[in-house]
Amino acid sequence: MRFPLQKKFGSFLKLAELVFFPSVCKLCSRLLEFPDERIICRSCLQGLKPRRTSFCLCCGKFFDDSGEPHFCRKCVLQRPVFSVHRSCGPYSGSLKNTIILFKYRGYRVLDKALATFVLKTLGREESLWWGVDNIIPVPLFPEKQKKRGFNQASELARELARQKDIELIEGQLIKVKRTPPQTSLEASERRKNLKGAFEVVHDQGIKGKTVLLVDDVYTTGSTLQECSLALIKAGALEVRALTIAQA
């Protein structure tokens, strides 16, 4: 308890919350002292690590070394369907744990914290944001979304759209095929697995527009690739992509 108490307990209600429901940070087990803290404490959120290394200008893949960003070999040989992709940091450490808590433990309140983190690291990335008309989250198979109760990508997208004041488009890009989770597959199988899994049911707001796809984790880019394909087919002018972390 290092902070002056008047600051800490803004109002009686907040004090009550502390006394009735004392909680600890799910990452570092420290007592949550600030009334606006939920699930994860401030210092853990501040400790989320953004990317430090160099990256591919097109697909956003992180390189092992630092230095000037440049195109990776794959993108030089063949450009992906989306024009540009960026992720905030490597999928490891506390960022990974936060995403796991957010996605699998159902702590939806973390959306704000994660969106803030995303905007802190990528908010000024003009290649991503300049001229974006709409934000579209990567969809889940409807049954899976029922089971989980929410779509982590759309929670995040909604929060980003609100903070960036860009229109959010939901329910037009849908997943029509039930596929085994990507995490269980090898890189080569991932493409095959998702073939034709996404469809656009309604192209208003997509046709002739520049859209930003949002997902939580980027591994080989297959999901983004397939989604972009579906969007381009539906007449999108340009597809860009944003993910929180990259494996």
Next chain:
Amino acid sequence: MLFPFFFLTLSLAGGILLSALASPSLAIGTASMVVCLFCAWIFLSALRKTRVAFAFILLAAFFLGSSLHTYQNNTFENNPLKKLKAEDYIDFQGRMYKSLSRGHERDYLFLKVEKIISGNQEIKIRGNLRISVLHAQEMQSSLDLHTHDRIKVSAKLSPSQGYRNFSPSALDQYLKSQNIHNRAFTKSPMLVEKLQSGKKASLPRIISTLRRKLQRGIEHHFSDPRNSRLSSQGAVVEALLLGERGRMDPEISRGLQDAGIFHLFAISGAHIAIISFFLFSIFRFLRLPDRVNYILLIFFLLLYASLVEGRPSVMRATIMALAFLIGKLIWRNVNLLNTLAISAFILLMLNPFNLFSLGFQLTFAATLSIILFFPKIIHYLPRLPMRISEIFALSLTAQLGVLPFVALAFNRITFSALLLNFAALPVVALIMALGYIFLLLTLMSPMAAGILAKLIHFLVTFLIAISHLLDPIPGASFRIPTPSVFVVLGYFFFLGLLLFPTRMRRQKLFISVCFAVFLGLLVTYPFPSHSKILKLTFIDVGQGDSILIEFPGHKKMLVDGGGTPDDTFDIGERIVSPFLWQKGIKKIDYLVLTHAHPDHMNGLKAVARNFKVEEFWEAFSPKDNPSYAELRRRLPLKTTCRRMFRGQVEHIDGVKIEILNPKQADPFVSKILNDESLVLRISYGQMAFFLTGDIGKAVEIELLQSSFTLQSDVLKSPHHGSDSSSSEEFLSAVAPRFLILTVGTGNRYNLPDPEVINRYKEIGAQIYRTDHSGAVEISSDGQKLSLRTASQSR
């Protein structure tokens, strides 16, 4: 700190306890509280010392508890209704503040009294009154009243003292914890008059009406075909679903208590868990989002809690569940210990007397013990399928917490619950799940409800059968004398120490051994009950006889056990046995039945069941007397039965016991007469005591003509002071210094006869009546007599 409320609640409870023991002044308590709060504020805001501030807040909670209790206690004790004295029937007018509670042969009304009317006088008086309304003969109760109805009842105040046997009455404590200021009695539902219905729209009334509707549904579908009353299974269903235990068959209740599974009938965590699970599944099925689920659950739990009209256990469980759900809603951790403490804090703030109510103690002891010890114990158990380890750990940890409370309040030690819970829990869960569907159906489709009722009926029968599974095993469940406070404190002290991590193995071992010792002391009660002098106690059993004789040494004798003619109130179980347990008695060496009349015999049935009995003394046995047959059946197998007749003499620990009556004859008789009572003259040193049973003049004259020495220092008035006994000649031959009259207040025979009292006064004897002074204890070292009564020692 993850459970700040735990300390706050401990502190509050400590304050309440202090106030109950020492009754400090209200002003000082309140002032100290304000000062402490002020100090806390200074430390918090100006000096920024959180820990010191918290210490002051704890202190403030302590004073809050003490002043709250003092205030409540003062208002309770000074309530005019509590102090009201009236011999005759008077009219009480007021509003019902709770649904009426239905029992076997009586219903209870809970009335917020506004005024009383006696004769032409109207007096404004406020207080809570519990009125027991005797059912009309051979008829189901016709009372159909709801909460908030304004009614007028012609009733008679019950004698306030109850049974006084040198210990505080459990009933008084119960009434106080319920904030009931007085009790009254009325002999017929015809004397209850409804003046005005309560407002239709008020919530308590809606709930009360719904409750009554559901009750009717149960009554309709579970009626006994013989007399169209609620069947015993129906009563079990009512208890399980609505928390109304008044109509449960006492035999079934005792079976469940012995089996240690009666706790399932206290609406508590298990009920709330089952309901929540049930509703949650439905909402899930309806595909509602989780957060909407939580909000709906909160609403339904509140409704349910008000429907069962909160005992402490259901309040505790509901508050905990609500805190859990709210925590989930606002994305906070839910610390169980903190939540438990919050619910205790709220309950104590609402009514500080709760601390002394058994229901409160049991539910919090059990839950606290589960929360603290479950994780530790489950760690040592193997992983078994079907959650066997979990259920076992739950039973075991709950048992650890409630064991001393059950021993103190019910003198019962039960281990069978550890096994029986496996069978009983699923059955009860099933009954409740089906039961709630059944209740819904009764409101919609009586036909379907009827089918479901058959299934539930079968399950309840099965549950009752389960409760008797372990009866043949000795030691699975037994009764013990009341443990001493030191044993209980030691038990909890070492149980608490077990929680803390120790540095050395030896420390741990030492604590474990100490705990085991106290556990052993608690469950076996190895302390001998020793007396240096001869002590006779005329126990207050209302109308009837029961006399405990403690010989100088270890031997005990109980002459008669009181009793009510129709066994509506089990004197033996509720009065005589607790009195003996309070004295630390496990074994009755001589159980004496003077004659097989209900007011002497019926109480012995429970005594025979609850204690070891070495010898059973009697003179004549009645043929075809079910009560007597039951008594003989319940006597332990090892008991020696002896027939005692005139002229026999026994010497026990230097005390001489002569049998003066009856004359030897064929012991099997069709009808027992008062004159066939066993009469005992007990002499020790120079002192003699004369116990007369119910003999009349004829025997008195016979005794006068015999060669026996009759002169005695203490005489138990023959036949409760009836004028058919206590002849002048007899009295002058015995010439007692003390006369003990065993009579019940307001008994229907109008005993004792005033004429007899005059006779007693004429011979100059000091008269002690159990209806005036409660139990009378006379002790003697053989030279002198000393006497004390329960009313004096209060």
